[in-house]
Amino acid sequence: MEFGLWQVWEAGWVTAILRGASITILVGFVSMAAGLVIGIVCGLIKWARIFPLSLLVDAYTSLVRGVPELLIIYLLFFSSVEFVTKVVTAFGYAGVAESGYAFVIAVIAIGAISGAYSTEVVRGALSAIPDGHIEAARALGLSGGRIFRRIIAPQMLRIAVPGINNVWQTTIKDTALVSVVGLQELMRISFIGANSTRHPFIFYLIAAAVYLLITLVSQAGFDGIERLLRLRTRKAV
Amino acid sequence: MIDLIQLAVPGLLKGLGVTAALTFVSVLIGFNLGLGLALMRLSSNRLLSGFAKYYSNVFRGTPLLVQIFLFYYGLGQLSLIKDNAALWWVISDGARCAVLALAVNTAAYTSEILRGGLMSVPVGLVEAAQACGMSRMLRFRRIEFPLAIRQALPAYGNELILVVKGTSLASTITVLEITGYAKRLMSQTFAIFEIFAIAGVLYLVINLLLIAIVRVIERVLMRHETSSRRKPVALTQVDLP
Numbered sequence: 001m002e003f004g005l006w007q008v009w010e011a012g013w014v015t016a017i018l019r020g021a022s023i024t025i026l027v028g029f030v031s032m033a034a035g036l037v038i039g040i041v042c043g044l045i046k047w048a049r050i051f052p053l054s055l056l057v058d059a060y061t062s063l064v065r066g067v068p069e070l071l072i073i074y075l076l077f078f079s080s081v082e083f084v085t086k087v088v089t090a091f092g093y094a095g096v097a098e099s100g101y102a103f104v105i106a107v108i109a110i111g112a113i114s115g116a117y118s119t120e121v122v123r124g125a126l127s128a129i130p131d132g133h134i135e136a137a138r139a140l141g142l143s144g145g146r147i148f149r150r151i152i153a154p155q156m157l158r159i160a161v162p163g164i165n166n167v168w169q170t171t172i173k174d175t176a177l178v179s180v181v182g183l184q185e186l187m188r189i190s191f192i193g194a195n196s197t198r199h200p201f202i203f204y205l206i207a208a209a210v211y212l213l214i215t216l217v218s219q220a221g222f223d224g225i226e227r228l229l230r231l232r233t234r235k236a237v
Numbered sequence: 238m239i240d241l242i243q244l245a246v247p248g249l250l251k252g253l254g255v256t257a258a259l260t261f262v263s264v265l266i267g268f269n270l271g272l273g274l275a276l277m278r279l280s281s282n283r284l285l286s287g288f289a290k291y292y293s294n295v296f297r298g299t300p301l302l303v304q305i306f307l308f309y310y311g312l313g314q315l316s317l318i319k320d321n322a323a324l325w326w327v328i329s330d331g332a333r334c335a336v337l338a339l340a341v342n343t344a345a346y347t348s349e350i351l352r353g354g355l356m357s358v359p360v361g362l363v364e365a366a367q368a369c370g371m372s373r374m375l376r377f378r379r380i381e382f383p384l385a386i387r388q389a390l391p392a393y394g395n396e397l398i399l400v401v402k403g404t405s406l407a408s409t410i411t412v413l414e415i416t417g418y419a420k421r422l423m424s425q426t427f428a429i430f431e432i433f434a435i436a437g438v439l440y441l442v443i444n445l446l447l448i449a450i451v452r453v454i455e456r457v458l459m460r461h462e463t464s465s466r467r468k469p470v471a472l473t474q475v476d477l478p
Contacts, residue, residue, distance in 0.1 A: 062441075063437065063441075065398075066398070066402075066437075066440060066441045066444045067402070067436075067437045067440050067441065068401075068402040068403075068404075068405030068406075068416055068440060069402065069405075070405045070406060070408065070409075070416050071405060071415075071416050071419060071433065071436055071437065071440070074416070074419065074420050074423060074433075075423075075429060075430070075433040078423045078424065078427075078429045079429040079430065082427075169297075169298075173299070173300040173301070174300070175300075176300035176302045176303060177300075177302060177406075179302070180409060187300070187302060187303065187306075190303075190306075191306070194306075194310060194311075199314065200306070200307075200310035200311045200314060201307070201310075201311035201312070201314045201315065204303055204306050204307040204310065204311045205307065205311065207303050208295075208299045208303045208304070208307060211298065211299045211300055211303060212294075212295060212298045212299050215297075215298040215299075216294075216298060
């Protein structure tokens, strides 16, 4: 092959790819944070069966988890692109609309998807906490906020870590989908590189390798967190 | 509104057929590939189990979109594939390429699910089958596989839904399935929400149908389980005064 890794390096694509990768990670982090907030709130609602709200949460999670991510991204993008472009251009920031707007759409879409999966993880973790713990805390006269802070949250977080790991890995992979609306993240940069050099194989291979690196590193990180959070059980004497 | 439905529904229904076909073929290939990989992973041959492990890590660690683009745009560049008529036939068409990518992708997830199922088969049962003089093939067919699939079925149901959602990515390589039609209609008619609602309902219908099928299979596979579980309850009720 006349076009290899060296040519990718020489033509300066490496910095573009690294910039794309950092945007991918940034979108991943921000969406995951948003998703976790959604997940904890909705998970609590679903677990406690707070009546009218729990129906809404049910509708949200089953809709988002049953409909393809791409379709959700198209919905958010097409439904707002005209309006936003008009508003932003009216204020004279047409350039900002290109990059900033795609980022916002990406975070909203991926955050909503990540939130739906996080909700299920949080609900599962909450229902794994033995009822007795909460009853005991109530019997001791702890207030509701205190029970959540001292009894529910610590146990929930520990149980939820493997599930959160899964959601994070899906989230970082889902960020590739926002390349279709033009956000210049890793996938989009690879697409541009592939088209302008006419050597798609090497560019998509590099993209795959970078994604793999990201998921492998985060897997190692989560393994570390799980080890850290594991209860130090006393060995039987 | 009526005009819109007349415009959108026929296209989206055509897309529904394509989505269903993509799902069916890739699940068919992916399941068998995944079963092979799960067996490789559990074999004592280090080379085989190592390959299966790396395969599953690579395909589960990269986005499906990258895999689809790599197959569709990337592989066509290699002379090895260009010169091979059969391989070129697969790669040159968007739908066939999407099926290839979906199948190898779902195979990685399926192998993990089936591996979990196979590992949950009690050793005693396998030993008993060995003691009865069952051959390896017979043992797998009669003892290990049926028990493993029962264990793995709920997780596999989730994976099926992920495949259905994955088929939407075929729209990025020119295949007009539900999402492809929906995107085209969205940019043509600007009736974004209505199109999304119709397309979304079609996906939800496929998913509900798949869940129902999995439930039925589960019930058929568990028919012995439920009857044996019910009996003791009935007996205690009779025995108690």
